[in-house]
Amino acid sequence: MALPAQTAPVLIPDANSNNRFDLSAWSYINTAADVDDLAQASQAPAGQWRRLGDEDRRHISVDKLWLTFSLFSDKTRLTRIIALDNPLLDKIKLFHLINDELVDVQEMGDSLPFAHRPLQSNIFLYPFEIEAGDKHTFYLQISSQGGMYLPLSLWSANELAQMTESSSLISGFQLGGLAAIGLFSLFIALASGSFSYSYYAGYVLSMSLLVATLNGIAFRFLWPDWPELQQLMVPLLIPLVTAFALMFTEKVLQLKYQSIRMLRFCRLGAVYALLQLALVPFMDTATLLYIEVVSVLLISSILMVTAIRQAVRGHKLAKLYSIGWLGLLLGALGSSMIYLGLVHIDIMSQTPVMIGLSFEIVFMAAVLAIRYNDERKAKLKIQQEALQQAERIRITREEALRAEASSKERLEKMVQERTLELEVTLRELNEVNQKLTEQTTIDSLTGVKNRSAFDKRLIAEGRISRRQQAPMALLMVDIDRFKAINDNFGHLAGDQTLRAIAACLQQNIKRPTDLVSRFGGEEFAIILPNTSAEGGITVAEMIRTSVNALVIDWEGDAIPLTVSIGVSAEVIASDTHPTALLEQADKALYQAKNTGRNRVCRYSPPQDRTQPS
Known part of the structure; x- marks a missing residue:
C-alpha cells in the first residue's frame, strides 16, 4: 500500500521542537463515492486525490471522505499524538501503516460511546511512536452530518497537555459563568414569578448545554454511553435557545408597549423555532x-435592528441589550460563515460565537441587574405610597370621629337629607328605566342618549356629586369640519360619520355610570361621574386618538375624521352648578376649535388682566 504518487512523507520536527505541527497543509483528500475500504483508498488513482483546501470546508454533511498523510523521523525515536479537533464528527476510522504494513485500526466519533476513544478527551486523539527511518502512513475515513471542519495537527504529549489545560480552564470559566447566571435567574424567576427571568433562565441554561455539547464536554460527562442522544442535541438545542431568546427579548424590550409588530414577530419566531424542534426526529x-x-442569522439580525431602534428612542435597557446582542450577533455571524464555508479561517467554527457569547453574558447580566434594581425601587415606592395613604386614612378617620363627637345632630340631619336624595334618585332611575323601554331617550340616528336624557342625568349626577363631594367631569365633543363633509360627500355621508363617531365614543366609555349623548347637530356630550379633571382629560385624549384613527370609506373616497373636545370638572356646590359646568365645557370646546381643532382643552377661568397702578 502507498500514498498517492504526488505526496511525500513529511519530516516530523525533532524532540527539541514541541510546538503544534499543522498536518492539514500536508494532507490529501479523496471524496470519490466508490472508495469503500482501505485497499480501494490506497490503490485509488492519483487524480482522485488532492490537497486538503479551503473549498473542502463548504460541506455541512459528507457521507464518506478519505484523508491521508505520511510521516517519518530521520534522527531519533519520537512519541507523538495526532489530534482532530472537531468534537462533533460522527464517525472516524483511522488506519495506521508502518512502512506500508497495516499495524492498527481505530474507530472514533460521537456516534460511538465515549469510552471507545483511544484517549479519553473531548477531541479525537491517536498516540503513536515513530522510530528513526520508519515511514508512518495514516488513512482516515470520515463520515458526519455536521460541519466538515478538519483541524488536523500533530502534538507532543507535553504541548498537548498544556493546550488541553488552557482550553479546559477557558471552557470551565465560560460554562461556570453561564450556569451561575442561569441558575441565579431561575431562582429569581421562581421567587418572583417573573416571566422575564424565566425566559432568560431558559435561554442561558439551554445555551450552556449547547456550548457544552459543541465543546464535547456534555458527551464526555453527561451522556457518554448514549451516542444517539449526542447526534440529536445540537439540532434540538439551537431552536430551543432561539425560542427562549425571542421570548426574553419580548419582555426585556417591553415590545407589548413599544412595537406590536415586533411583538408578533417574536411570538411567531418562537413558534417557528419550536416547530423546528418538533421536526428533529423526522x-x-x-x-x-x-x-x-x-x-439564527436572520432572527438575530432582526432582533439587533429592533434593539437599536428601541435604544435610539431612549429605552434604557435596550442600549445595553443592543451592545450585548451585537457581540453575540457578530460571533454567531462569524461562526455561521465559517460553518457554511463562506469564510476560511483556521479556527474552530464555534470559536467566534463562544467569544461573542462571553461578551453578551456581561451586558445581559447588567440588563438583569438594572431591571432588578428598577423593580426593587418601584416596589419601595409603592410601599411608601401605601404608608402615606394609610397615614392619610388615619388622619381622616380621626377628623371624622372628632366631627361626629362635636356635631352629632348635624350628621343625623345630613343622613336624613342623603336618604331623601337617595329615594329621589331611585325614583328618577325608575322613571329613566321605564322611558328606556319606550326608547324615548335614544337618539334615533346615532343610537346614543338624546339631549333630554342628558339633561336629566346631568341634574341627577350633580346632586350625587354635591352629596358625596366627589368631582364630576363633562366632555363636549364636536366633529371638526362637519359641514365640509356634508358639502363634499352628501348628507348620507354626514349621517354615517355621526354614527361612526357615536360608536367610537361608546367604545371609549368603560363605566356603566358614564353617559354619552348627542347634544345637537355634530356635538356630543359626555358625563363622567366621580372623575377629576385629569381623568376627564385622559378619557378625552383616548377619544380624540381613537377618532383620529377612524377613516370612513365613502364611495371609494376616504373621509378623515378629527374631533375637538372641551373638558370641565368640579365638585358640584349648588343646583345651578351643573349648568355652569356645562357652559365651562362648552367654552373649553370653543377654545379647542379656535386654537387649531383636533385637540383637547380644559376649561380655565379668565385671568384678571388689571395692572396695579
Missing part, C-alpha cells in the same frame, strides 16, 4: 442544521 440532520443556522 428530518435529515444536515438539512435541518442548514435551516437552523440560516434562521
Whole structure:
C-alpha cells in the first residue's frame, strides 16, 4: 500500500521542537463515492486525490471522505499524538501503516460511546511512536452530518497537555459563568414569578448545554454511553435557545408597549423555532442544521435592528441589550460563515460565537441587574405610597370621629337629607328605566342618549356629586369640519360619520355610570361621574386618538375624521352648578376649535388682566 504518487512523507520536527505541527497543509483528500475500504483508498488513482483546501470546508454533511498523510523521523525515536479537533464528527476510522504494513485500526466519533476513544478527551486523539527511518502512513475515513471542519495537527504529549489545560480552564470559566447566571435567574424567576427571568433562565441554561455539547464536554460527562442522544442535541438545542431568546427579548424590550409588530414577530419566531424542534426526529440532520443556522442569522439580525431602534428612542435597557446582542450577533455571524464555508479561517467554527457569547453574558447580566434594581425601587415606592395613604386614612378617620363627637345632630340631619336624595334618585332611575323601554331617550340616528336624557342625568349626577363631594367631569365633543363633509360627500355621508363617531365614543366609555349623548347637530356630550379633571382629560385624549384613527370609506373616497373636545370638572356646590359646568365645557370646546381643532382643552377661568397702578 502507498500514498498517492504526488505526496511525500513529511519530516516530523525533532524532540527539541514541541510546538503544534499543522498536518492539514500536508494532507490529501479523496471524496470519490466508490472508495469503500482501505485497499480501494490506497490503490485509488492519483487524480482522485488532492490537497486538503479551503473549498473542502463548504460541506455541512459528507457521507464518506478519505484523508491521508505520511510521516517519518530521520534522527531519533519520537512519541507523538495526532489530534482532530472537531468534537462533533460522527464517525472516524483511522488506519495506521508502518512502512506500508497495516499495524492498527481505530474507530472514533460521537456516534460511538465515549469510552471507545483511544484517549479519553473531548477531541479525537491517536498516540503513536515513530522510530528513526520508519515511514508512518495514516488513512482516515470520515463520515458526519455536521460541519466538515478538519483541524488536523500533530502534538507532543507535553504541548498537548498544556493546550488541553488552557482550553479546559477557558471552557470551565465560560460554562461556570453561564450556569451561575442561569441558575441565579431561575431562582429569581421562581421567587418572583417573573416571566422575564424565566425566559432568560431558559435561554442561558439551554445555551450552556449547547456550548457544552459543541465543546464535547456534555458527551464526555453527561451522556457518554448514549451516542444517539449526542447526534440529536445540537439540532434540538439551537431552536430551543432561539425560542427562549425571542421570548426574553419580548419582555426585556417591553415590545407589548413599544412595537406590536415586533411583538408578533417574536411570538411567531418562537413558534417557528419550536416547530423546528418538533421536526428533529423526522428530518435529515444536515438539512435541518442548514435551516437552523440560516434562521439564527436572520432572527438575530432582526432582533439587533429592533434593539437599536428601541435604544435610539431612549429605552434604557435596550442600549445595553443592543451592545450585548451585537457581540453575540457578530460571533454567531462569524461562526455561521465559517460553518457554511463562506469564510476560511483556521479556527474552530464555534470559536467566534463562544467569544461573542462571553461578551453578551456581561451586558445581559447588567440588563438583569438594572431591571432588578428598577423593580426593587418601584416596589419601595409603592410601599411608601401605601404608608402615606394609610397615614392619610388615619388622619381622616380621626377628623371624622372628632366631627361626629362635636356635631352629632348635624350628621343625623345630613343622613336624613342623603336618604331623601337617595329615594329621589331611585325614583328618577325608575322613571329613566321605564322611558328606556319606550326608547324615548335614544337618539334615533346615532343610537346614543338624546339631549333630554342628558339633561336629566346631568341634574341627577350633580346632586350625587354635591352629596358625596366627589368631582364630576363633562366632555363636549364636536366633529371638526362637519359641514365640509356634508358639502363634499352628501348628507348620507354626514349621517354615517355621526354614527361612526357615536360608536367610537361608546367604545371609549368603560363605566356603566358614564353617559354619552348627542347634544345637537355634530356635538356630543359626555358625563363622567366621580372623575377629576385629569381623568376627564385622559378619557378625552383616548377619544380624540381613537377618532383620529377612524377613516370612513365613502364611495371609494376616504373621509378623515378629527374631533375637538372641551373638558370641565368640579365638585358640584349648588343646583345651578351643573349648568355652569356645562357652559365651562362648552367654552373649553370653543377654545379647542379656535386654537387649531383636533385637540383637547380644559376649561380655565379668565385671568384678571388689571395692572396695579
